[in-house]
Amino acid sequence: MDTQTVNDKAAQWSDWQKHLGEYLLDSLQRSIIFTDILRKRGNYYIKHIRSGQPPVLTFNYEMILNAKNFERPANYALVRISDRRREDIQAAFNDRRDKIRERTTRPKRPIVIIDPRAGHGPGIGGSKRDSEIGMALEHGHPVYFILFYTDPIPGQTMPDVIEAIEKFIEKVVELHPEADAPAIIGNCQAGWASALACAERPDVAGPLVLNGAPLSYWSGVEGVNPMRYKGGLLGGVWLNSLLSDLGNGVFDGANLVLNMELLNPANTLWTKQYNVYSQVDTEEDRYLNFEKWWGGFFMMNTDEIHYIVRNLFVGNKLEKGQLELREGQKISLKNIESPIIVFASQGDNITPAQQALNWIPRVYSSVEDIKRHGQVIIYIVHKNIGHLGIFVAGSIAKKEHNEIIGNFDMIDFLSPGLYEMVIEGDVKSGKFSSQFAPRTFADIAAYDDGTTDEADFSVVSKVSEANDNIYQLIARPWVKFWTTELSAEIIRYLHPLRLQRYLFADINPLMRPLKNIASITRQNRKPAAAENPFTAMEKSFAEYMENVLNIYRDYRDLNQEQFFKQIYGNDWLRRLFPPAPEETSRELPEYEHADYDKRLLAMEEGGPAAGLIRVYVAIAKIGQQVKRRHFEIGNEIARTHKILSKLSPLQFKKIMHEQTAILQADEGKALNALSVLIKDKDDRSEALSIARRLCLVDGPYDDAEKAMLEKIKKGLKL
Numbered sequence: 001m002d003t004q005t006v007n008d009k010a011a012q013w014s015d016w017q018k019h020l021g022e023y024l025l026d027s028l029q030r031s032i033i034f035t036d037i038l039r040k041r042g043n044y045y046i047k048h049i050r051s052g053q054p055p056v057l058t059f060n061y062e063m064i065l066n067a068k069n070f071e072r073p074a075n076y077a078l079v080r081i082s083d084r085r086r087e088d089i090q091a092a093f094n095d096r097r098d099k100i101r102e103r104t105t106r107p108k109r110p111i112v113i114i115d116p117r118a119g120h121g122p123g124i125g126g127s128k129r130d131s132e133i134g135m136a137l138e139h140g141h142p143v144y145f146i147l148f149y150t151d152p153i154p155g156q157t158m159p160d161v162i163e164a165i166e167k168f169i170e171k172v173v174e175l176h177p178e179a180d181a182p183a184i185i186g187n188c189q190a191g192w193a194s195a196l197a198c199a200e201r202p203d204v205a206g207p208l209v210l211n212g213a214p215l216s217y218w219s220g221v222e223g224v225n226p227m228r229y230k231g232g233l234l235g236g237v238w239l240n241s242l243l244s245d246l247g248n249g250v251f252d253g254a255n256l257v258l259n260m261e262l263l264n265p266a267n268t269l270w271t272k273q274y275n276v277y278s279q280v281d282t283e284e285d286r287y288l289n290f291e292k293w294w295g296g297f298f299m300m301n302t303d304e305i306h307y308i309v310r311n312l313f314v315g316n317k318l319e320k321g322q323l324e325l326r327e328g329q330k331i332s333l334k335n336i337e338s339p340i341i342v343f344a345s346q347g348d349n350i351t352p353a354q355q356a357l358n359w360i361p362r363v364y365s366s367v368e369d370i371k372r373h374g375q376v377i378i379y380i381v382h383k384n385i386g387h388l389g390i391f392v393a394g395s396i397a398k399k400e401h402n403e404i405i406g407n408f409d410m411i412d413f414l415s416p417g418l419y420e421m422v423i424e425g426d427v428k429s430g431k432f433s434s435q436f437a438p439r440t441f442a443d444i445a446a447y448d449d450g451t452t453d454e455a456d457f458s459v460v461s462k463v464s465e466a467n468d469n470i471y472q473l474i475a476r477p478w479v480k481f482w483t484t485e486l487s488a489e490i491i492r493y494l495h496p497l498r499l500q501r502y503l504f505a506d507i508n509p510l511m512r513p514l515k516n517i518a519s520i521t522r523q524n525r526k527p528a529a530a531e532n533p534f535t536a537m538e539k540s541f542a543e544y545m546e547n548v549l550n551i552y553r554d555y556r557d558l559n560q561e562q563f564f565k566q567i568y569g570n571d572w573l574r575r576l577f578p579p580a581p582e583e584t585s586r587e588l589p590e591y592e593h594a595d596y597d598k599r600l601l602a603m604e605e606g607g608p609a610a611g612l613i614r615v616y617v618a619i620a621k622i623g624q625q626v627k628r629r630h631f632e633i634g635n636e637i638a639r640t641h642k643i644l645s646k647l648s649p650l651q652f653k654k655i656m657h658e659q660t661a662i663l664q665a666d667e668g669k670a671l672n673a674l675s676v677l678i679k680d681k682d683d684r685s686e687a688l689s690i691a692r693r694l695c696l697v698d699g700p701y702d703d704a705e706k707a708m709l710e711k712i713k714k715g716l717k718l
Contacts (some may be wrong), residue, residue, distance in 0.1 A: 042505025236464020611677030
């Protein structure tokens with residue numbers, strides 16, 4: 001071996017020693033700082049508990065109504081968001097807001113945002129400036145937020161909660177008498193709660209936005225959505241009854257959070273922590289802000305959690321129209337009169353897209369049925385964002401929520417039917433264009449793999465009822481006898497999600513020296529170089545650990561799914577608890593005779609305004625997509641036309657829905673009656689000109705537009 005080779009190897013060994021020394025120092029410092037971050041997390045948790053766990057909103061707010069003072073009290077409150085934007089962008093925001101307001105003389109409709117009460121506290125929907133609240137403020141809307149407190153009122157029930165939400169919406173309407181009905185944005189569990197409130201009080205609610213909200217609880221794709229099997233594998237609702245009894249009549253929301261964490265063990269046990277450990281210099285604030293919300297555990301009464309699990313998650317009664325808020329009063333989602341916007345994601349493993357969408361073809365028999373009810377239903381399906389990202393991610397707020405809120409005025413005037421909202425553009429540019437493409441039930445069915453697997457869940461529902469009855473009859477008296485408030489508190493304090501926070505907080509005397517050690521470490525921080533080979537080895541090991549845990553998750557989920565099918569697909573069990581018979585087609589006749597006759601009689605009623613709007617609706621029906629440009633031109637015509645400008649937005653919308661129904665009943669007769677509605681020849685010529693202008697939005701006429709223009713021209717007798 002020559003001298004040069006020896007020198008090269010010595011140099012390489014020296015480099016490896018240098019890299020190893022850098023990496024060991026870096027990893028030691030990161031370990032100290034990471035542990036200190038866990039200490040801060042524990043301290044923040046305790047401080048948050050002692051302060052009453054207020055909402056984690058980044059916006060200021062003022063109290064409007066507190067449901068604790070209602071005749072049927074609930075632990076909910078209505079607040080008004082008073083904070084706008086940071087001072088450094090206040091001027092730019094005001095300019096944009098003023099420009100938005102200049103485009104309309106009508107006050108902006110208020111927006112009411114409701115966060116989920118599913119173990120966590122309120123505020124995550126407004127924990128960032130780029131959020132649902134931030135986008136609503138940027139568009140100039142008055143914004144209200146419905147928050148809730150840690151502990152429920154003794155005796156509080158789900159009907160009390162829904163009634164409180166309804167009273168809050170009534171109050172918002174009262175505060176904004178000149179504006180359109182408030183839009184309601186419900187995140188996750190707050191989505192079905194909002195739907196119940198809007199179905200029971202359709203007279204006060206405006207557009208309803210359901211973000212990652214489950215309404216079809218049995219739906220999902222085999223091998224992909226394992227969470228829907230949990231209730232069946234645990235025997236149904238009896239376990240929630242047991243946990244509530246052990247909590248002395250209170251169900252601990254930490255159990256729901258733990259259930260979500262176990263769904264993705266790789267993220268819970270490794271990825272989330274490693275992400276902070278590997279980037280301790282930059283990830284601390286983001287991690288602690290999120291953990292402040294994630295570690296806020298909120299309670300429910302026994303009656304509340306029992307109602308939710310029994311009737312919704314296990315019973316699936318909402319989509320079937322069998323849910324009763326009050327005895328003998330069933331709630332139907334068909335009662336909702338305002339537009340419904342459903343935002344789901346294929347990357348959501350908590351509320352799969354199927355659970356967010358499948359209620360539509362089950363509540364309505366067809367798209368024609370949606371139209372018959374004068375309903376507008378719009379859906380958006382993201383390709384990969386996770387559950388929390390639907391209402392937390394800044395990129396989603398800047399794009400999807402920004403476009404939903406920015407198009408409320410257009411959505412309110414869409415012709416009844418089923419649409420997909422297609423948004424083009426990217427977050428970096430901030431420039432988007434939205435269009436509403438008509439869809440069919442086949443488009444929704446394409447997200448699923450069929451519904452035959454849902455028969456097993458019908459068996460689960462019956463087994464759950466039996467198990468719960470047995471538990472309440474035999475075990476509940478003994479559990480309650482041996483449970484006290486002290487024992488309930490001990491169980492709550494020993495919950496693993498709380499324990500992991502206490503152990504690293506300053507209440508543990510072993511952690512107190514860490515504060516000074518971490519401070520010195522931060523002052524002398526020496527991160528390893530990015531090209532350090534040991535850092536690369538660490539990242540490879542981290543990927544390996546994540547992959548191993550993902551493999552475990554997939555194997556566990558597959559086995560749980562197979563176990564579920566073996567139990568509830570068993571012929572012996574099905575003889576004892578036969579599944580509900582598969583529903584026959586609920587397809588109604590094309591038109592009910594009384595309704596059809598009523599529309600025929602209205603063919604020649606309404607005068608010139610009805611005729612002009614009938615022309616507008618007829619043109620809108622032939623387009624494959626309804627774009628913002630179509631609405632803006634139609635809105636300009638409505639504002640400037642000598643007849644249409646006299647109508648209020650409410651009158652215009654009412655006439656538009658009436659004319660849509662008439663065209664749906666008999667398009668030929670409806671168009672032939674145009675000359676009866678618009679008697680003046682000049683007005684008829686102007687109506688044809690309007691039709692031609694609307695058809696030119698996308699360029700030269702296509703064949704469908706030419707055919708429709710001929711029908712309109714013939715009906716106008718021109």
